[in-house]
Amino acid sequence: MRVHLTATAAAAVRRGHPWVYRDGIAGGGENAVQRGERRRGERAPRAGGAAATGDVVELSAEGAPFLGRGLWDAESAIAVRVFQRTQAPPLDERALAERLERAFALRDGWFAGRDTTAYRLCNGEGDRVPSLVIDRYDRAAVVRLDGGMLAPWLDRLLPHLARALGARGVRSIGLRARASAAAASGDAEAKKLAHLHGPPLPDRLFVRETGVAMEVDLARGQKTGAFLDQRDNRARVRALAAGRRRVLNLFSYAGGFSVAAALGGAGRVTSVDSASAAHASAQRTFRENGVDPAAHDFVTADAFDFLEKAHARGDRYDLIICDPPSFAPSERAKPRALGAYRRLHTAVARVLDRGGLLCAASCSSHITAEDFLATLDDATLERDDLRVRAIHGQPEDHPTLPAWWEGRYLKFVVLE
Ligand code: SAH
Numbered sequence: 001m002r003v004h005l006t007a008t009a010a011a012a013v014r015r016g017h018p019w020v021y022r023d024g025i026a027g028g029g030e031n032a033v034q035r036g037e038r039r040r041g042e043r044a045p046r047a048g049g050a051a052a053t054g055d056v057v058e059l060s061a062e063g064a065p066f067l068g069r070g071l072w073d074a075e076s077a078i079a080v081r082v083f084q085r086t087q088a089p090p091l092d093e094r095a096l097a098e099r100l101e102r103a104f105a106l107r108d109g110w111f112a113g114r115d116t117t118a119y120r121l122c123n124g125e126g127d128r129v130p131s132l133v134i135d136r137y138d139r140a141a142v143v144r145l146d147g148g149m150l151a152p153w154l155d156r157l158l159p160h161l162a163r164a165l166g167a168r169g170v171r172s173i174g175l176r177a178r179a180s181a182a183a184a185s186g187d188a189e190a191k192k193l194a195h196l197h198g199p200p201l202p203d204r205l206f207v208r209e210t211g212v213a214m215e216v217d218l219a220r221g222q223k224t225g226a227f228l229d230q231r232d233n234r235a236r237v238r239a240l241a242a243g244r245r246r247v248l249n250l251f252s253y254a255g256g257f258s259v260a261a262a263l264g265g266a267g268r269v270t271s272v273d274s275a276s277a278a279h280a281s282a283q284r285t286f287r288e289n290g291v292d293p294a295a296h297d298f299v300t301a302d303a304f305d306f307l308e309k310a311h312a313r314g315d316r317y318d319l320i321i322c323d324p325p326s327f328a329p330s331e332r333a334k335p336r337a338l339g340a341y342r343r344l345h346t347a348v349a350r351v352l353d354r355g356g357l358l359c360a361a362s363c364s365s366h367i368t369a370e371d372f373l374a375t376l377d378d379a380t381l382e383r384d385d386l387r388v389r390a391i392h393g394q395p396e397d398h399p400t401l402p403a404w405w406e407g408r409y410l411k412f413v414v415l416e
Helices: 009-017 029-040 095-109 152-166 179-185 230-238 256-263 276-288 303-313 331-350 369-374
Strands: 002-005 019-022 056-061 066-070 078-086 118-123 132-137 140-145 172-176 191-198 204-208 212-215 247-249 267-274 297-300 316-322 354-364 388-392 411-415
Touching: 002 066, 009 019, 009 056, 009 066, 056 078, 066 095, 066 132, 078 095, 095 132, 095 316, 118 179, 118 204, 118 230, 140 152, 140 354, 152 172, 152 191, 204 276, 212 256, 212 276, 230 256, 230 316, 230 354, 230 388, 230 411, 247 256, 247 303, 256 267, 256 276, 256 316, 276 297, 303 331, 316 331, 331 354, 331 369, 369 388, 369 411
Parallel strands: 002 056, 140 172, 247 267, 247 316, 267 297, 316 354
Antiparallel strands: 019 078, 056 066, 066 078, 118 132, 132 140, 172 191, 204 212, 354 411, 388 411
């Protein structure tokens, strides 16, 4: 099956960008595919498009009879995820299994001797297995599929996964339901995890991260259970926390940054999150690390409200971590998101001591590092005593591709 691309989409594919949006298909997606299909004459065109989700398609463009090969998605905005730009080898489960083995072997090296049992085994596009994300939580692995194109492949991939991961001590494999499916169920407390292989997955378990115990809620947690992408930044916070009297962790979720600060020697750590279940998890993590949660504060509140009240009370903090959920899920939402970051940072700066440290994070790929820094400028913070000490991003187990800018979403700015 052939998909003929516009010149712009073809140029992106040549650079190694792994996505073809539907409007990158010359003459509109369905027609182009149907033309190709009629040429091959394999099967009758179906209503709503000739190719089925998960089918292998060959990409071509004006003057380029073969651009590469990818998988078709009949529903998502991304019509094709591109897997290769060479003719050989064929795109089959063996080729995918080899790429996965390469991804896993890299992690073996990266995490050897780091006292870390939770990490991303495969970062989809960034590991050249588009759409497939696999996170390891000690003896469990959680698979997440972005888009639908790999769903029809899962049964064939599973034996490979079970073998390669089993050899590394992973016993159970689960599938994370897609966000849309979980939302459609209308039940926020519903389990988001389906069993794929091995003994049943635990609802909750402790993993280790850079020598720190961390509770992960596989059944109901965010992402695939934890925000693994902040691992190195949590270790950084631990190192920065020594001697800090009062630490504020906003949008604290399961308390990863909080426990890092406490273990790093901070006096009192205040965790703020709108979800009380997250605090319960954070407190179990504190205890597991030998830190008494009663010596710290866990506040269930809206972060903006909390900041307003803290300011009114005259509370000040000498280390603040601010890691909100993505404010800009799309390019269209960007202006509003920048406004929200500005409001948040203005409020944060009001409770930051002179001489204090501010760690501000953004996990939206639509907000560039420069965009984000503009929400931390002197006018926004209403002060002129801070400098950008460091700008960090995501760790090596979340690799990207040079052309795949969307994959580089995490910013972690340290101001002092
Ligand atoms: N910093 C965390 C990840 C944060 S995820 C970590 O490293 O693990 C975002 C969190 O913000 C979620 O736990 C969510 O419950 C919380 N949240 C979302 N909107 C909020 C708001 N307006 N006020 C406080 N918490 C909020």
